[in-house]
Amino acid sequence: MDEVNGAVPPYVVGAGVGFRGNVRRVSTEDWRYHATEFAKGVAELSVEFGKGCRDVVKQSILRDDSFVVRNFGGPCKSACMKLRFLNEYLPEDRDPMHSWSVISFVFAVVIAVLIVTSESDAPIPMIQKLHIHPANATRILLPDGRHLAYQEQGVSSERARFTLVASHSFLSSRLAGIPGIKASLLQEFGIRLVTYDLPGFGESDPHPGRNLESSATDMLYFSYAVHITDKFWVVGHSGGSLHTWAALKYIPDRIAGAFMVAPLLNPYEPSMNKVERRRTWEKWTSKRKLMYFLARKFPVALPYFYRHSFLSGNLDQIDKWLALSLGKRDKGIIEEMKYQEFWKRDLGEAVRQGNVKPFVEEAVLQVSNWGFSISDLNVQKKHQGKGIIFWLKSIYKRRPQELTGFLGPIHIWQGLEDKVVPPSMSEYVHRVLPGAMVHKLLYEGHFTYFYFCDECHRQMLTTVFGNPEGPLTVKVDPIPVTDDTNEETEERGINSYSDNDSDITFL
Numbered sequence: 001m002d003e004v005n006g007a008v009p010p011y012v013v014g015a016g017v018g019f020r021g022n023v024r025r026v027s028t029e030d031w032r033y034h035a036t037e038f039a040k041g042v043a044e045l046s047v048e049f050g051k052g053c054r055d056v057v058k059q060s061i062l063r064d065d066s067f068v069v070r071n072f073g074g075p076c077k078s079a080c081m082k083l084r085f086l087n088e089y090l091p092e093d094r095d096p097m098h099s100w101s102v103i104s105f106v107f108a109v110v111i112a113v114l115i116v117t118s119e120s121d122a123p124i125p126m127i128q129k130l131h132i133h134p135a136n137a138t139r140i141l142l143p144d145g146r147h148l149a150y151q152e153q154g155v156s157s158e159r160a161r162f163t164l165v166a167s168h169s170f171l172s173s174r175l176a177g178i179p180g181i182k183a184s185l186l187q188e189f190g191i192r193l194v195t196y197d198l199p200g201f202g203e204s205d206p207h208p209g210r211n212l213e214s215s216a217t218d219m220l221y222f223s224y225a226v227h228i229t230d231k232f233w234v235v236g237h238s239g240g241s242l243h244t245w246a247a248l249k250y251i252p253d254r255i256a257g258a259f260m261v262a263p264l265l266n267p268y269e270p271s272m273n274k275v276e277r278r279r280t281w282e283k284w285t286s287k288r289k290l291m292y293f294l295a296r297k298f299p300v301a302l303p304y305f306y307r308h309s310f311l312s313g314n315l316d317q318i319d320k321w322l323a324l325s326l327g328k329r330d331k332g333i334i335e336e337m338k339y340q341e342f343w344k345r346d347l348g349e350a351v352r353q354g355n356v357k358p359f360v361e362e363a364v365l366q367v368s369n370w371g372f373s374i375s376d377l378n379v380q381k382k383h384q385g386k387g388i389i390f391w392l393k394s395i396y397k398r399r400p401q402e403l404t405g406f407l408g409p410i411h412i413w414q415g416l417e418d419k420v421v422p423p424s425m426s427e428y429v430h431r432v433l434p435g436a437m438v439h440k441l442l443y444e445g446h447f448t449y450f451y452f453c454d455e456c457h458r459q460m461l462t463t464v465f466g467n468p469e470g471p472l473t474v475k476v477d478p479i480p481v482t483d484d485t486n487e488e489t490e491e492r493g494i495n496s497y498s499d500n501d502s503d504i505t506f507l
Helices: 031-061 067-082 084-089 096-121 183-189 212-225 238-250 274-281 286-297 299-307 315-325 328-334 337-350 357-367 388-396 423-432 454-465 484-500
Strands: 017-020 023-026 138-141 147-154 162-167 191-196 232-237 255-261 410-415 437-441
Touching: 138 212, 147 183, 147 212, 162 212, 162 238, 183 191, 183 454, 212 238, 232 238, 238 255, 238 357, 255 454, 274 423, 286 299, 286 357, 299 357, 328 337, 410 423, 410 454, 423 437
Parallel strands: 162 191, 162 232, 232 255, 255 410, 410 437
Antiparallel strands: 017 023, 138 147, 147 191
């Protein structure tokens, strides 16, 4: 009836949509209408933009006098002529240029999808978690009430011809020492190797407000506690050399000598010249430079990075964190099974306490003012004083000259392919400390000469101690043997003497 009268039938109002004759009509006020029109406009603009880009390419890049056509036009034309037979497989009404470009694009998209799909179907590797072994270290008590955990290798203290005390580096523990050194080699040279956990590492108690001087003091007390009566040698690798330098500065009278491999210095050392500083920093990645900057300026930010890397217990993240500044040979050695087993065990011991503060303290020590300079270890005459009074005393009474600094030998081994501790640091040491013997290793990295290298260990010990002479022979005093008659005679004499003179008492 409405249709006959020409009236428009009412529509059901619902989100701007009406129905008539089962045909759905969209109102111009509906958001779907605007979205459809917007999509059409974008498609038209994209087509026009593509045509414009095509015209620009034809007019600029594909001209006969353009660089691309002049250099690559001939080979491309030759290849197209050889592939011209493929045009026979196209429909007659298709332009080969347009068709093959579309086919190439679709082919590239399909290959990319297949690659992504194959990677997603691959099994996801299990994340390796760090395992911490039960505590079993031997510990000594320091005068301030702290405990220090340590480990011994080699010969006993009575038979030791040489005693080595090794302090470990960052992200390590007492288990490191000289990694992979054989007990037979230590026995051959008569060496006693003692390593200990730094405060807060492993099973050692933390030290509030520690510095390099307190580190040297700990080493001094530790040496007496483990019955090291003579002078001993100090050993350091990488960041562990900080504590070796401190021992040479603060307790030189107890040190017989030192040998270090890739010793780390403060990269902000003011006495470095511009060339040494530039060669030092250019070897490091951006992330390592950021870590040094934060340790020097904003150490409060370091706990966040440490908790999300090695303190998280995720070994996969640790491997990535460790491999930031390693050369090819160093990357090769850390992939070996023996290194992986050592690394997991040593790292698990280092982070045993789960406390981030010792690691922050160690990082800050690396980049802060040490309280001394490497040049202070030079042997020099002790200054007697200033003024006319000291001059007059020196005229009438000449005092014997006293020497300061470190009087023992210092050996340094430095790999020229080292990217963790650049060779420029050892060059700086040799410049300010001419008495130090620097052994440059042509093709060695940061780990290759010190970790699991029997030949390298023998070379170092031979260089420092000469030919092996074995351990010392323990002398045992013979016990005198007397017969019963003499013992009885002595006993009677003692008793009679005691009776005659009661003022003398025998114990």
